[in-house]
Amino acid sequence: MRDYIKGIVKNFLLIALFILIGVLLMLAVYKIPTDKIEKNVGNSVEIFEKEDYFPYIIYDTPANVLDNYTDIIMLQIAAYSDSGEGSEKALLNNRGQVGEEAMPLDDLKMQLSGDGMEKDYARYWHGYLVILKPLLSIMNYEQIRILNCIMVMLSIMVLFFLIYRKRDAFLGMSMLLLLVVLNPVAIALSLQYSSCFYVLMLGLYGVLGKRRMTGDTKKLMLFFCTLGILTSFVDLLTYPLIIFGVPMAVVFWTWCCEKRAFSKQIKDGFFIGVSWFMGYALMWSGKWFVVSLFTNRDMKSVVASSIKVRLASESYGENISMVSTFIRNIRPVITVPFIIVSILILIIMLFIMKRETKKVSVNKNSILLLLMSLLPLIWYAVIVNHSYVHRTFTYRSMGISVVSLFLWVCSLLNCEAKKPRVH
Numbered sequence: 001m002r003d004y005i006k007g008i009v010k011n012f013l014l015i016a017l018f019i020l021i022g023v024l025l026m027l028a029v030y031k032i033p034t035d036k037i038e039k040n041v042g043n044s045v046e047i048f049e050k051e052d053y054f055p056y057i058i059y060d061t062p063a064n065v066l067d068n069y070t071d072i073i074m075l076q077i078a079a080y081s082d083s084g085e086g087s088e089k090a091l092l093n094n095r096g097q098v099g100e101e102a103m104p105l106d107d108l109k110m111q112l113s114g115d116g117m118e119k120d121y122a123r124y125w126h127g128y129l130v131i132l133k134p135l136l137s138i139m140n141y142e143q144i145r146i147l148n149c150i151m152v153m154l155s156i157m158v159l160f161f162l163i164y165r166k167r168d169a170f171l172g173m174s175m176l177l178l179l180v181v182l183n184p185v186a187i188a189l190s191l192q193y194s195s196c197f198y199v200l201m202l203g204l205y206g207v208l209g210k211r212r213m214t215g216d217t218k219k220l221m222l223f224f225c226t227l228g229i230l231t232s233f234v235d236l237l238t239y240p241l242i243i244f245g246v247p248m249a250v251v252f253w254t255w256c257c258e259k260r261a262f263s264k265q266i267k268d269g270f271f272i273g274v275s276w277f278m279g280y281a282l283m284w285s286g287k288w289f290v291v292s293l294f295t296n297r298d299m300k301s302v303v304a305s306s307i308k309v310r311l312a313s314e315s316y317g318e319n320i321s322m323v324s325t326f327i328r329n330i331r332p333v334i335t336v337p338f339i340i341v342s343i344l345i346l347i348i349m350l351f352i353m354k355r356e357t358k359k360v361s362v363n364k365n366s367i368l369l370l371l372m373s374l375l376p377l378i379w380y381a382v383i384v385n386h387s388y389v390h391r392t393f394t395y396r397s398m399g400i401s402v403v404s405l406f407l408w409v410c411s412l413l414n415c416e417a418k419k420p421r422v423h
Helices: 002-029 035-042 045-051 068-079 086-092 104-112 129-136 141-166 169-182 184-189 191-209 211-215 217-234 241-257 262-294 299-310 322-333 336-356 364-372 375-382 384-389 391-412
Strands: 095-097 117-119 357-360 413-415
Touching: 002 086, 002 129, 002 217, 002 262, 035 068, 035 104, 035 129, 045 068, 045 104, 068 095, 068 104, 068 129, 068 191, 086 262, 095 104, 129 141, 141 169, 141 184, 141 191, 169 184, 169 191, 169 241, 169 336, 169 391, 184 191, 191 211, 191 217, 191 241, 191 391, 211 217, 211 241, 217 241, 217 262, 241 262, 241 364, 241 375, 241 391, 262 299, 262 364, 299 384, 322 375, 322 384, 322 391, 336 391, 336 413, 364 391, 375 384, 375 391, 384 391, 391 413
Parallel strands: none
Antiparallel strands: 095 117, 357 413
16 A cells, blocks of 8 residues: 555656646747748638538548537637737637637637637646647648648557557457547547547557556556646547546456456556546646636636536536437447448457357456446546537547457457467
């Protein structure tokens, strides 16, 4: 227990350090002149006029919806120029607005013309600006999309290279299912979806890249705390839970294969989970504290109002049931590509069972994988309004369930080779 307490204390110190680093990074990036950024953002308006706010790619399904609505707001914040103090600009993250009822594209056009009123978006860190502002200084939105496509493909290649090195076919199949759920094409074309994806990739690289990582609980606690911090810093509440859930499922799978004691798995898993939620929640609340400390913005009322809306069981005057929220987030997972890939994987699994499985038996050590699959449903049950309204991206948290359930099924196969060699 002493080691766990030490780990928690280190987490607090790490979070305090990252809050300071976060403020310094935002102050630095707000020093970048906005002249070229405004020009490149202005050159991007035509794309949004052509595509509209929520265009579909390929065919009509929630998994194929792009979030141009939020991308426009991100570009607005990146390009906004005002005469305020440097610290206030970096913390309040202002943008132009025509009026409360105006749509983002109208706000953007008005902002670029130099008119309109000012509106802050201070409840998030907006850490993506550390990357977005420098990119917008040299390229427009369309070019950033192309770059993002390349980076998403490279990230996926690195992921499967690490899995290949581990010679774990089951893990490779689970990641393939995950990518079908996430829809990398939509992620590559939408900045709003990209932040969580890249932090997720970093999390998977960490648990797959170093053998010692999964065997050292103290390192895992710090690592998952860091993942929580990074999630809070760059994300706008899209599908943050996946950054904890999928890497944690990989850790549980590794422990299951190593036959780690079940009681040890429960204790270690609990404190690793606490570490991620500490990093996520305290880093986020750190932004509210810093804004309240250095600006005149009253963040208590802003945060309280936002939390009240997002936890409510109603949307636009309609009552929302927990079951309807579950259904709205599960349906986008069951797409034609997902069904095709699932059938192919099932054929491979049947072949493996025929060749190597001696019997199917319940592995007590794998029960935590089964419990992990329930995590998205718990999230949807708590954050009902947000999960119901924004299912076009919140559904991606179901990737945790897909990966966890698949690995749990794999753990039931008493194969001679738990990890088949990949040729």
